[in-house]
Amino acid sequence: MGGVLLPGIAGSGKNPAYAALGQPFGPGTFTLPLGALGLLFPDRSPLYYFLDPNTFYRSFDLASFLDQASAPETLLFNPAKSPEEVVIELSADGIRITDGAGNPLALGGGAGIPKRTGSLVPPALFRIPFGLGSGIAGSVGVFLGSDGIALEPNAALGRLLAGGGLEPNQTYALTARGSASGGLALDFAFARPLPLPGVPGILYLGARGQAFLGLLRLDARVTYRVTTDDQAQPATEATESRTFYVYPGQGIGYGGQVDLGLAYAEADWVVGLGVKNALGFATWQGTEEVRTDGGSTTAPKTETQFGFDPAIYLSGAGYVPLEEGGRLLLAADLGYDGAIFGHLGTEYPIGPSRVRAGIGYDRGLVLGTGAGFELGPLRLDLALTGRTSPWDGHLAFGLQAGIGF
Amino acid sequence: MRKTLALAALLVALAGCSMQTRYTLSVDVLSFLGDVVEGNVPSGAFEVYLPDDDDGDLATPDPDGTLVEAGLGADRLEAIRLELTATIANTGTIPLDLSAEVYVGDAGTNDLYHGSGTQIGSASLTLAAGESGALTLLVELKPGDPGFDLVAAGSFRVGTKLQGFGDGFSFRLEELKLALTTKRLGELLRP
Numbered sequence: 001m002g003g004v005l006l007p008g009i010a011g012s013g014k015n016p017a018y019a020a021l022g023q024p025f026g027p028g029t030f031t032l033p034l035g036a037l038g039l040l041f042p043d044r045s046p047l048y049y050f051l052d053p054n055t056f057y058r059s060f061d062l063a064s065f066l067d068q069a070s071a072p073e074t075l076l077f078n079p080a081k082s083p084e085e086v087v088i089e090l091s092a093d094g095i096r097i098t099d100g101a102g103n104p105l106a107l108g109g110g111a112g113i114p115k116r117t118g119s120l121v122p123p124a125l126f127r128i129p130f131g132l133g134s135g136i137a138g139s140v141g142v143f144l145g146s147d148g149i150a151l152e153p154n155a156a157l158g159r160l161l162a163g164g165g166l167e168p169n170q171t172y173a174l175t176a177r178g179s180a181s182g183g184l185a186l187d188f189a190f191a192r193p194l195p196l197p198g199v200p201g202i203l204y205l206g207a208r209g210q211a212f213l214g215l216l217r218l219d220a221r222v223t224y225r226v227t228t229d230d231q232a233q234p235a236t237e238a239t240e241s242r243t244f245y246v247y248p249g250q251g252i253g254y255g256g257q258v259d260l261g262l263a264y265a266e267a268d269w270v271v272g273l274g275v276k277n278a279l280g281f282a283t284w285q286g287t288e289e290v291r292t293d294g295g296s297t298t299a300p301k302t303e304t305q306f307g308f309d310p311a312i313y314l315s316g317a318g319y320v321p322l323e324e325g326g327r328l329l330l331a332a333d334l335g336y337d338g339a340i341f342g343h344l345g346t347e348y349p350i351g352p353s354r355v356r357a358g359i360g361y362d363r364g365l366v367l368g369t370g371a372g373f374e375l376g377p378l379r380l381d382l383a384l385t386g387r388t389s390p391w392d393g394h395l396a397f398g399l400q401a402g403i404g405f
Numbered sequence: 406m407r408k409t410l411a412l413a414a415l416l417v418a419l420a421g422c423s424m425q426t427r428y429t430l431s432v433d434v435l436s437f438l439g440d441v442v443e444g445n446v447p448s449g450a451f452e453v454y455l456p457d458d459d460d461g462d463l464a465t466p467d468p469d470g471t472l473v474e475a476g477l478g479a480d481r482l483e484a485i486r487l488e489l490t491a492t493i494a495n496t497g498t499i500p501l502d503l504s505a506e507v508y509v510g511d512a513g514t515n516d517l518y519h520g521s522g523t524q525i526g527s528a529s530l531t532l533a534a535g536e537s538g539a540l541t542l543l544v545e546l547k548p549g550d551p552g553f554d555l556v557a558a559g560s561f562r563v564g565t566k567l568q569g570f571g572d573g574f575s576f577r578l579e580e581l582k583l584a585l586t587t588k589r590l591g592e593l594l595r596p
Binding site for chain 1: 422423424425426427428429430431432433436437584591592594595596
């Protein structure tokens with residue numbers, strides 16, 4: 001349904017109160033990381049550089065890689081493509097970059113996998129759940145993944161890309177940064193209904209505490225700067241890199257966060273508010289290496305973050321009866337996870353199957369249409385999605401899949 | 406120039422690069438010359454060499470053209486394109502017949518037009534008395550064409566010979582561009 005957060009157990013990662021709701025809008029499914037399949041294609045996989053260099057040098061496309069890497073749940077059919085031709089026009093007045101037909105290249109403010117708030121560590125690769133009774137559930141898992149990869153021009157370079165000329169005494173900078181971490185996570189979640197006298201519905205409260213032990217971390221940032229002189233001619237250049245790393249035997253990380261949730265349910269509808277990382281603390285003790293054109297320094301460093309750096313999810317769903325019989329499911333969400341997002345979706349049952357459609361905005365337009373099937377004990381959700389790349393505005397279509405038992 | 410190219414390389418990185426992408430470096434040579442390139446040629450049969458960058462006086466021929474240093478190497482390039490446009494005004498009372506030929510030669514040449522240069526393009530123009538027109542020269546070189554390796558190597562002399570007969574004319578260079586198109590990125594990077 002276009003990525004909308006549906007109240008129910010499957011949405012309890014974003015609102016802990018939803019764990020006590022059951023499945024008011026049908027059983028959910030777990031989304032498969034089909035994007036990882038996409039990263040096996042030679043046009044999007046830097047791995048071929050090691051596996052089959054000939055294929056790499058024939059096929060690799062940086063724009064396709066960045067587009068697919070930023071959509072881990074979607075196998076993209078038509079990822080963004082780099083231009084076939086790039087024309088660099090040099091004149092005494094400056095630089096202009098165009099495609100072969102003389103049009104400025106359509107570029108946005110940055111590329112990569114966005115950093116989202118709400119979680120101190122990447123999502124778990126797998127978890128082993130256990131129950132403790134009294135509405136308390138726990139899980140232990142292993143996490144390993146990226147916390148964000150980006151290629152960011154500064155504002156001046158952005159103007160230059162958009163077709164502006166070189167300005168005097170201006171610094172043009174490009175920053176590439178990436179970070180990844182790995183370790184173990186343990187969480188305890190609690191959710192229970194709280195009947196209120198005189199109110200027809202039920203209020204649900206939920207909370208989750210998560211602790212992690214970090215074993216691996218790499219946080220790298222490289223900035224290249226060119227500064228122009230009074231005559232708007234490039235005069236000086238500088239490169240600076242900063243790398244922070246932790247690996248077993250060389251530092252460690254630990255921390256924890258608290259997520260809170262509320263939901264209110266009546267017979268045919270539910271609304272909820274989830275706040276992830278309402279309070280969080282993380283510390284990493286590692287080594288920092290700074291390199292500039294003048295030399296490099298290496299020193300131990302501790303990076304600590306503490307406080308309120310949340311992701312907020314406001315969501316609701318309900319059944320609307322139709323005149324000709326049957327009922328339509330409508331769902332919507334609105335939230336913030338470093339940027340504001342929102343989705344709207346609908347689902348209609350046809351026999352044992354369901355058809356769905358949705359639209360949303362999450363760092364670009366998101367479209368989706370799909371269907372859910374029941375194949376014996378297995379439930380399968382398939383969706384065709386469209387999403388705009390925040391990088392160049394390219395609309396890429398893809399396939400998402402979820403399974404449930 | 407090197408830092409300008411470094412900045413251009415930054416923009417290219419942002420433009421996205423695919424192993425299928427070709428890059429074209431198009432240099433507006435005229436904008437770097439600074440001065441307006443124009444002049445007058447007197448009545449009669451003429452043979453003048455442009456640019457005349459030794460003294461600017463067409464009466465004393467400058468047969469060594471101008472030195473260009475902008476190259477990427479023959480093994481990296483797929484095409485070279487030179488575009489030249491000049492406005493010619495026939496200031497005389499009889500028709501003007503004019504032909505233009507572009508020559509390139511190695512950096513040490515002191516006469517492009519009599520043996521040691523290579524002709525890479527030509528154009529001609531006829532103008533009635535009092536008429537003005539545009540002389541356009543478009544040269545495209547591919548690997549194997551005469552002059553390709555020399556231009557690709559990036560240190561060469563280039564010049565234009567104008568010859569014909571008329572009753573005096575004026576000229577003014579409007580556009581002079583050199584564009585170098587690389588092979589696909591994958592072919593450039595493959596070890």
